[in-house]
Amino acid sequence: MLNNYMRIGIFGGGQLAQMLTQAAISLGIEIVICERVADSPAARYTQHAIVGPWEDETVLTTFAHQCDIVTLENEFIDAGLLERVVAQGVPVWPAPATVAVVQDKLWQKERLAAAGLAVPPFRSVATPDDVLTAAQAFGWPLVLKTRRNGYDGYGNATLRTAEDVLPAWERLTRGGSPLLVEAWVPFTCELAVMVVRGRDGTIASYPVVETVQQNHICHIVRAPAPIEAKLAAQATDLAVAAIQAVDGVGIFGVELFALADGQVLINELAPRPHNSGHYTIEACVTSQFENHLRAVAGWPLGATALRSPAAVMVNLLGRRNGPITPTAITAALAVPGAHMHFYGKREERIGRKMGHVTALGSTLAEAEAIARQAAALVAMPDGQQ
Secondary structure (H helix, E strand, O other): HHOOOOOEEEHHHHHHHHHHHHHHHHHEEEEEEEEOOOOOOOOOOOOOOOOOOOOOOOHHHHHHHHOEEEEEEEOOOOOOOOHHEEEEEEOOOOOOHHHHHHHHHHHHHHHHHOOOOOOOOEEEEHHHHHHHHHHHHOOOOEEEEEOOOOOOOOEEEEEOHHHHHHHHHHHHHHHHEEEEEEEEOEEEEEEEEEEEOOOOOOOOOOOEEEEEEEEEEEEEEEOOOOHHHHHHHHHHHHHHHHHOOOOOOOEEEEEEEEEOOEEEEEEEEEEEHHHOOOOHHHHHHOOOOHHHHHHHOOOOOOOOOOOOOOEEEEEOOOOEEOOHHHHHOOOHHOOOOOEEEEOOOOOOOOOOOOEEEEEEEEEEHHHHHHHHHHHHHHOOOOOOO
């Protein structure tokens, strides 16, 4: 341990790293940010920031030598880079082997299926003709996905007919990632579970939540999900088993589909704090961010129970391209019970996650009304109210 205190390094400097840094302060942990660009949201919260390309040996070595432990805020850091950190004597959690499986959606699905866990029908595809062959097996529509580096719908395309295949193929292969195809899932709602697993295998799960998407981006999270207890238990068991199957350490987001016949399928895993878990900052005894730090440090996990009967989070998504000002949230701050989080990003972009608002209540309807009222007062369209 460096200088008698814990110092944890984070690959990435966005809002997830920012909220991890905020949680670290109350635990007496120092954070080191490694980001490609200066002035990242997280770097403003710490004295220790390394700026430069992660692949650069000098950047990587400098970063590693300042850390007792390294973790990550997204799954886009290649597992090979994480192995290079481990080779310098610094542990990385979740482990590079876990990240390697999760960051490739085909490998992820194969691992989950091999563990006997329910996932949509899927297969690797190397050519557009392979997609047409898959359509004969799965039927239309299909979902074509990049195996790596896809998020918020940017790496997906829904194919409804054979005519959709070639345009989607050309768009998704531009980034260089191979593709996979999945059967379309006629879900009744989308669910998510945050699962945290310690280095000793201790595991805890947060309440099952319902997520509502807007243009493939998480817009609303309702906790707990308004579903039957039996379905919630099934979703929780599936999520916990998924993290055990990939030998995860730290916090993981598990996205699921609920079907009309009572089945639950795993959609995707995220080896990091997740948008569907932001509500935990105010709504749970221990936030997802604090529990991630506890887990990777090898410390006891915190309780995950809700502090109130219900909580709702609404994402603040960019509506235009241009500069943004912190005063955009001023009017929203007057709403009683609304907890504002503004990420400090310098530029607004259409669909970009600029912040979120969480509200607690005795019912989901009460909490959602408060959160929506505050979100509507945030001056996202033009930076002015």
